[in-house]
Amino acid sequence: MTATITRGLTGVGAALAIAALLVLSSGKNPLVAYEALAQGAFGSPDRIAVALNKVAPYLLTALGVALCFRARVINIGGEGQIALGGLGAAWVALTIPAAPPVVLVVLSALAGAVAGAMWAGLAALIRLTRGVHEVLVTLLLNFVGVLLVAEALHGDLGEPGAGFPQSPLLERGAWLPKLVKGTDLHVGIVIAIVAVFVVHRVLWHTPFGFRLRVRGASEKAAAYAGIDMHRSFMGVMLISGALAGLAGAIDVLGVHYRLIEGFSSGFGFTAVSIALIGGLSPLGVLPAALFFGFLETGALAMQRAVGVPSPLVSVIQGLTMVFVLAAIALGGARRRV
Amino acid sequence: MIEDILAASVRIGTPLLFAALGGLLSERAGVFAVGLEGMMLAGAFAGVIATWLTSSLGLGLVASAAGGMALALVVVIATQRYGADQMVTGLAVNILALGLTSFLLRGFGARGEAPVLRVPTLAPWPIPWLADLPVLGAVLFRQPPLTYAGIVLALGVAVWLARTRAGLTLRAAGENPYAVFAGGTDPVRVRALAIVACGAIAGLGGAVLSLQQVGTFTDGMTNGRGYIALAAIIVGRWRPMAALAACVVFGAADALQLRVQGFRLPVSSYVIQMTPYLVALAVLAGVGRSARLPAAIGVPLLRERK
Amino acid sequence: MLEMRGIEKSFGAVRANRGIDVSIPAGRIVGLLGENGSGKTTLMNVLFGMVRADAGTITFDGRPLVHHTPHDAIAAGIGMIHQHFMLVPAMTVAENVMLGWEDAGAWLRHDAVAQRIAETSTAYGLDLDPHAVVGALSLGAQQRVEIVKALLRGARLLVLDEPTSNLSPPEVARLLPVLRKLRAEGRSVVFISHKLQEVLDLCDEVIVLRDGAVAGACPVAGATRETLATMMVGRELPPPLARVETTPGREVLIVSDLRALDDAGVERLHGVSFSVRAGEVFALAGVDGNGQAELADVIGGLREAMHGSISIDGDDVTHATVTRRLRAGLAHVPADRATTGLVSAMTIAENLALRESDAPPFRRGPWLDLAATRALADERIAAYGVRAEGGDALVATLSGGNQQKVILARELGRRPALLLAAQPTRGLDPGATRFVIDQVLALRAEGAAVLYISTELEEVMAVADRIGVMFGGRLVGVVSRDDADLTTLGLMMAGAA
Amino acid sequence: SAQSGKVAMLLPGSINDQSWNAAGYAGLQKLKAQGMEVAYSENVQAADHIEAMKDYARRGFSPIIGHSGRFLSAAQRVGPEFEKTFFLVGSGSGGAKNVISIDIANEQFGYLVGVLAGRMTKTGKVGAVAGLEGLPNMIASMGGFRLGVKSVKPEAEVRVVYLQSMEDPAAAKEAAFSLIAAGADVVAGKLNAGHAGLIQAAKEKGVWATGRSLGHTAIAPERVLTNINEKWDEVYVAAVGDLKGGKITGGYHAYGYHTPAARGADLQYNEQRGFNTAVPAAVATEIEGLKKKMASGELKVKPTKDDARGGA
Ligand SMILES: Nc1ncnc2c1ncn2[C@@H]1O[C@H](COP(=O)(O)OP(=O)(O)OP(=O)(O)O)[C@@H](O)[C@H]1O
């Protein structure tokens, strides 16, 4: 464990060293830039709040992806499932705005989870009944899901006259409660961390989790063990979709307070990365998601503070992923299933 | 009308075809080609830069291939040398390429601002006599050079995979790399070369966009085509000519979508834009046969290191 | 011809080879013996360049092999047929032969190669269709593919790692002359096997490994099974468990007119009917590929029955799930232990829970009861003599024999009414084989019904009360143990009776 | 403190798109040239809007310009928290107090280009490619365009195709091809980086096109009729000036021919001329006349959602 962390940090170091050369070549001082990065990520309670808010949806979605990949179900449909989750949450929040606040926020979040699960369930259904590989189905449904949100915002859910495809602002009762006064930190991160432990418990301590692991380790052994491959496929997809949908709902109810086109852009693939870097283990996904959330927050702040060109944010992110992966893989510990 | 749609399908399908062919080589050798998007982007970028610097489209094409290869090398080192997960490495190089191309482009402008590099595009090369055929002439024989190259490449890859020993070895590396090793060839090298070839070909796919269709480079100009190419590979079940067909079908769906929008329909453009994806799903679901991935795809080769 | 001196090889803490010296003369067949995990495969992998030795030297034909790869080994004239075949199942025989073979041409000469495969297989009596897809071939045929591969590459030293483990007696009977023919041509053969009789029949001399070191070497002339076994184990094997007389009771398994398709959709089982009584071992003998695998799969619930019925203790389970069959009292030792019977990346304890994670003692309330599972694992490890560090050891780190013991511990440990055992001793050393047979007999004595599927006639004769022979997807005859003799059984298996 | 001397800008895309983002960035450069301290973030994703605005606000920037209607939501969220900071949303559609939306009068420029297209078409068919169907500024541009065409050639067929991305030149080129194949001999539109593809299509097929920056003329000097050259530099300078003077506060302010100090955009072929020489003098004169009517308020263009519909 500590060895893995050490190697991971070495990877980060190597990536930052290379990126430093690029920063230098753009005429900025890398030390100043990295100081700004650190400040931007950890510099104040508010910065940490921003990062944690970013972590929450990543974490939830990555948990679902990790469960799926464990069961050797290659669900790369996080993006679409998040989008549908946001859509479901916004729809409920806008449909019953008069509901009591607690009821409203809970129902909206649940609606997000249900919508995400349904979207994933649709993919699973196509896979199971028509044999189209899930990689393909989930990938294609991502595009459709994002367009569905656009269509909804173009239609009834959209705010008339808004300068961008977005819904009206949701009732206050639908907003996720704040955790810390004076910051934007909302309860999403708590929900996500609870989910980490729940998923961990399910994966390692329930017969269902056991079946998922067997299924992922050997399809033949799973059949021999009497595992219903269709049911477990559908099961894990529904769970993963619900987690992603909840992530979408949390972003809508906690950050934007409305549905916005493109609010989930890129989340799905980031979640896949987090799940894999986290070793497909719920407890491993937690540090991986924190790492991504803080790195992104810090890097964006660095861009604003020091004025390094914005593409460098992507460069740093890409380099860090490659180096951390390589460094961790070099450790080469065989993973238990 | 039909001629116009077919010609458009071929045009839209061409960049996808290159990426799909490259990705197919990588995946048949056992390495997920998630990095296609980035390789295309790197190729599109390098092609424009080289053409702009040298005023030679030929050198631009060479640079496109080299650009894709450069990114592929990152994949090779991470996945083959260090055994990093193929899928995340692919996603990572996509992000890297997006940032790096944009960053480097700024290096060509004053004050770190991105310049607009305008280059000539590859003009169509009508093939004498054939170009005058009805329908087929416009669809197939009045195309710019990379389109021909794509079709020839698809045929070439198909024949190469099926008929050469190298092709056989590559396929075996994706099915059972240990058999390749026992047969006296280093499967890691085979995979590495396949990834590099994938980069070169996908890079040319980027050149189709930047040098053949648009004549400039803009940030992120591949816009997800690498992922569509991945879908085309699966739809084509990892066979070159079938992948070509899949790319043309994707092209046709998009071409139709644009033309359908031109009529007055009671639904919004957002719904119409969904149709290519829904059509792809419907066709696949209709065919209803499952695809078999190369048996050893994604499986890292764990070999002793000394 | 071959000299290996001081070969050392460790995998982590495991010293698989500790200073092994062997020499193989030209034109000889040398048997390489040893218990499971004694280092045979490792030694040969070192020779072939699959793994690199920590120390030691190799000289082949007077030339040293240093830091060599399989490519160099092949070029030098060494051919190896691996314990786990190095074939690509999705490709044809011809394609597999051409893989990595320069003579196949840069542009593959399909027809010429097919021609040469046909010629070679005729010359050596190997019977291979160059255009068949390897994945659809029986293991015996796959092995012949490996042999053709090596022959076509001009191997002068052929290493066969447990070539007969997966073969039926007739297939073995076809293989041995091939090897003798090679010897007659002046080539050498290293023959690894756990079947001592074969070794005595075929080899000129034997080398025995124990715990990664050479325990002895001797010419075959004068050796007996007992002396070889003693050399391998370092002590004498106890006599086999005595068969107790049982009176067969009720019909536990009734199979009637069962038909089934194989993976490719070809009908492989053309209507098989039989029953097995309590306290009885019914053995099914037959050459691989005559429907036994499909039959076992259908009874085990891994394959759909196309027609016919199966009942266990009066319970019609023809279309039941695996779970229901388990509840009806079925235990199943599948032929393919590595990927079907076990999850090798899981622990021994988890593998014991594999088929019953939903029931006590593995489950308590909604949770897995990990403590109880671990306790059970320790108990079974002791009872079945599994050589492992404990219940948390990964199955992948066990030797083949110990992996088989884990399956037996799970399946027999449930005190089944019916045991379905398919090829349970495949690849096991004599000691481990003895253990398995003893366990089966003990179960019989307790009154269970046993369906024992094996290609080993000798083993079948040792355990069975009645013996059925499968040929061409049909049960072509059933004889009682007392009426059976090897010759007629062999003829029936060949479809001649 | 409307005028802190520090201006920050958030841009939705890359500043080198020769189009929307480049125009916004030019505005920022002009403010810098006037001696202000400037900062900007490109490619700001929806997830980061709020955070970026707050960050700049905390660091004392004012106004903070969100160069796209998509920043309005965030500005409305952040605005009340930072009452002393002004938030300018370019191409926004509303606001209150310190949140101010400014836009160019897209309907005016769309209309004029429509008139030009109507006059130039021989086939009686014109087309346009745009993105984000249904947004106010798209309704204004595309609706204005259709009204303009119809005003001079009621029987003309106007087809509009909407794309998923405004940044995809290859897709835009194909969309333009589809319009040209259907008979259009003038193609207009409103895209960002994608607009270059539209011009490229016109160049290859030999039809007329209208661009969005002088850079587009450079791609196909012989095929580009004119560009709606958006002067976001002037708009932002004017808006910042107006802020200082207290002349604008919360709400929506459009710059067009009716606001002579900063017209927001103009039809320009290159630095010297308004139109390609292929445009008959009479047509140019007609358009100049319309501009005057717009300036005087005599001509008000009011496109509806239906005017901007996709398809014919
Ligand atoms: N790759 C490996 N990693 C770790 N341990 C290994 C590896 N290969 C072999 N071993 C260990 O080395 C020892 C010798 O194994 P080897 O496969 O050579 O035995 P063997 O004599 O071929 O046995 P069998 O009769 O079962 O085939 C065993 O203890 C085994 O667990």
Ligand SMILES: Nc1ncnc2c1ncn2[C@@H]1O[C@H](COP(=O)(O)OP(=O)(O)OP(=O)(O)O)[C@@H](O)[C@H]1O
């Ligand atoms: N990760 C590992 N750690 C330790 N030992 C390992 C590991 N992987 C494989 N082995 C050992 O490698 C040996 C060689 O593998 P192999 O599959 O040849 O088994 P085997 O003992 O020969 O069994 P069988 O002949 O029944 O297939 C195994 O015995 C196993 O103990």
Ligand SMILES: [Mg+2]
């Ligand atoms: Mg062995």
Ligand SMILES: [Mg+2]
């Ligand atoms: Mg063995």
